[in-house]
Amino acid sequence: MAKRGINRLTARTVATAGVGYHCDGDSLYLQVTQGGDGSLNRSWLVRYATGEIKMSASGKSRRAERQMGLGPYPRVSLKEAREKAQEALRLTASGQDPVEAKRASKSSAALANAKAMSFAECAEAYIRSHEHGWRNDKHRAQSRNTLATYAHPAIGPLPVAGIDVGLVLKVLEPIWVSKPETASRLRGRIEAILDWARARGFREGENPARWRGHLDKLLPARSKIRRVEHHAALPYSAIPSFMGELHERDATAARALEFTILTAARTGEVIGVTWDEIDLRERVWTIPASRMKGGRQHRVPLSDAAITILETQAQRREGKFVFSGGNGRALSNMALLMLLRRMGLDVTAHGFRSSFRDWAGDCTHFPREVIEAALAHVVESKVEAAYRRSDAIEKRRKLMDAWARFCVEETQTGEQSL
Known part of the structure; x- marks a missing residue:
C-alpha cells in the first residue's frame, strides 16, 4: 500500500487533476474519467487486499486486491474521503471485507425501514392486495371505516412490528361490550393485517390479535355479552x-x-x-x-x-x-x-x-x-x-x-x- 508522504493531494490538485488515478496515500485514490461530452468526472476509491490468495503468471502467490467507491468529488470532500478510506482499512485489519460490510449495512437498514412500516400503512396495503377478491364495495368500505374509526387513532401511526397484546386490547376493550359485533369483526381484521405483515417480513412472533387460545382468555365470548338476535319469524x-x-x-x-x-x-x-x-x-x-x-x-x-x-x-x-x-x-x-x-x-x-x-x-x-x-x-x-x-x-x-x-x-x- 502507498504510504502518506509529501505528495499528498490538495484540494487544488484534486480540482485540476487530469484523467487517470491519483494516489493520496494509504490506499486512497482519486479516479478521473472523461465523459462523452468531454467533461471530467472525479470520484474516490480505496484499494485494499482481501484474504484471497492468487497466483501470478510467474507462479508467485499474492493477496488479491479489491476496490470500493467512496463517492464523487466534490460531493465527498478530500477530508471525508480520507476518513472513509481509514474506516475501510480498519475493517480489513479486523478481517472484514469493506464492500461486504457495506452491503450488509444497506440490507440491515432496508430491513429496519421495512419493519418500521406503521400499522395503518400495512392495513392499507393489506386491503389493496385483497379487495379485488371481495364481493362488493360495501365490504371494502366497512373494512377501511372500522379500522379508521377504532384502530388507527390508537395504533395506526405505530410500527407494525411493535403491536402487542396490550395495544390490541387498547383498541378492542372500549367497544367489546357495547358493540360486540363491530368489535369481533375489527379483531378479525387486525389479526389478518398482522398475519399479512408477518408474512411480508414486517414483524415477527405470534399474532397478538389471535382469538383461540389467546384473546379468548382475556375477553368474554361474544355469545356471553349479548344474546344473538334472530330475524323475527312467523310460525x-x-x-x-x-x-x-x-x-x-x-x-x-x-x-x-x-x-x-x-x-x-x-x-x-x-x-x-x-x-x-x-x-x-x-x-x-x-x-x-x-x-x-x-x-x-x-x-x-x-x-x-x-x-x-x-x-x-x-x-x-x-x-x-x-x-x-x-x-x-x-x-x-x-x-x-x-x-x-x-x-x-x-x-x-x-x-x-x-x-x-x-x-x-x-x-x-x-x-x-x-x-x-x-x-x-x-x-x-x-x-x-x-x-x-x-x-x-x-x-x-x-x-x-x-x-x-x-x-x-x-x-x-x-x-x-x-
Missing part, C-alpha cells in the same frame, strides 16, 4: 292463512314476498332477480355467484305456485327485473318490510326462511343436507359438501313442491312426505 302453522291474505293484495311487493316465501330465498336475492336468471322451460332460477352470500352460484327449483307468480309478473314486465320498482329499477329492499308492517305483522321477510326450516324439520322426512342446500347455507360437514357439489336439485325440487303445497293450503293437512 309455520300460520303460513297458509298468511299466504291467502297476501294473495289478495295486488301489488308487486306482495308478489315478491310470495316468491320469497315459496323459494325460501333471501330478500336481496329476490328483489334483484332478473328475467335472464329464470328458465321457465326447465323450471329453474339460477342465482349467479355475485349475488349470493356464499359467493357460489345457486339453482332454485321452481314449484307450480312460483311459476304462476312469474307468469303474472311477465304480463307486467317493465324491464330486466322480475319485481320492478318502476323506471327500470329493482324493487326497494324496504318494500317487503313495509308491506309486512301494513299487514300488522312484526316479522321480517328474512324470517320466512326460519319458518321454512322449522316446517321442513318438524313436518317432513327430507334429509337435513337437502334442507340446508335449499337454504344455500354455508357447508360445514363433508356430507353436506357432497350435496352441494352434486347440487341435489331433484331432491330439492320435491322439497320445494311439498313446501308450496303446504303454503297454498288453508289449513295444515299433517306431515308431508318425501
Whole structure:
C-alpha cells in the first residue's frame, strides 16, 4: 500500500487533476474519467487486499486486491474521503471485507425501514392486495371505516412490528361490550393485517390479535355479552292463512314476498332477480355467484305456485327485473318490510326462511343436507359438501313442491312426505 508522504493531494490538485488515478496515500485514490461530452468526472476509491490468495503468471502467490467507491468529488470532500478510506482499512485489519460490510449495512437498514412500516400503512396495503377478491364495495368500505374509526387513532401511526397484546386490547376493550359485533369483526381484521405483515417480513412472533387460545382468555365470548338476535319469524302453522291474505293484495311487493316465501330465498336475492336468471322451460332460477352470500352460484327449483307468480309478473314486465320498482329499477329492499308492517305483522321477510326450516324439520322426512342446500347455507360437514357439489336439485325440487303445497293450503293437512 502507498504510504502518506509529501505528495499528498490538495484540494487544488484534486480540482485540476487530469484523467487517470491519483494516489493520496494509504490506499486512497482519486479516479478521473472523461465523459462523452468531454467533461471530467472525479470520484474516490480505496484499494485494499482481501484474504484471497492468487497466483501470478510467474507462479508467485499474492493477496488479491479489491476496490470500493467512496463517492464523487466534490460531493465527498478530500477530508471525508480520507476518513472513509481509514474506516475501510480498519475493517480489513479486523478481517472484514469493506464492500461486504457495506452491503450488509444497506440490507440491515432496508430491513429496519421495512419493519418500521406503521400499522395503518400495512392495513392499507393489506386491503389493496385483497379487495379485488371481495364481493362488493360495501365490504371494502366497512373494512377501511372500522379500522379508521377504532384502530388507527390508537395504533395506526405505530410500527407494525411493535403491536402487542396490550395495544390490541387498547383498541378492542372500549367497544367489546357495547358493540360486540363491530368489535369481533375489527379483531378479525387486525389479526389478518398482522398475519399479512408477518408474512411480508414486517414483524415477527405470534399474532397478538389471535382469538383461540389467546384473546379468548382475556375477553368474554361474544355469545356471553349479548344474546344473538334472530330475524323475527312467523310460525309455520300460520303460513297458509298468511299466504291467502297476501294473495289478495295486488301489488308487486306482495308478489315478491310470495316468491320469497315459496323459494325460501333471501330478500336481496329476490328483489334483484332478473328475467335472464329464470328458465321457465326447465323450471329453474339460477342465482349467479355475485349475488349470493356464499359467493357460489345457486339453482332454485321452481314449484307450480312460483311459476304462476312469474307468469303474472311477465304480463307486467317493465324491464330486466322480475319485481320492478318502476323506471327500470329493482324493487326497494324496504318494500317487503313495509308491506309486512301494513299487514300488522312484526316479522321480517328474512324470517320466512326460519319458518321454512322449522316446517321442513318438524313436518317432513327430507334429509337435513337437502334442507340446508335449499337454504344455500354455508357447508360445514363433508356430507353436506357432497350435496352441494352434486347440487341435489331433484331432491330439492320435491322439497320445494311439498313446501308450496303446504303454503297454498288453508289449513295444515299433517306431515308431508318425501
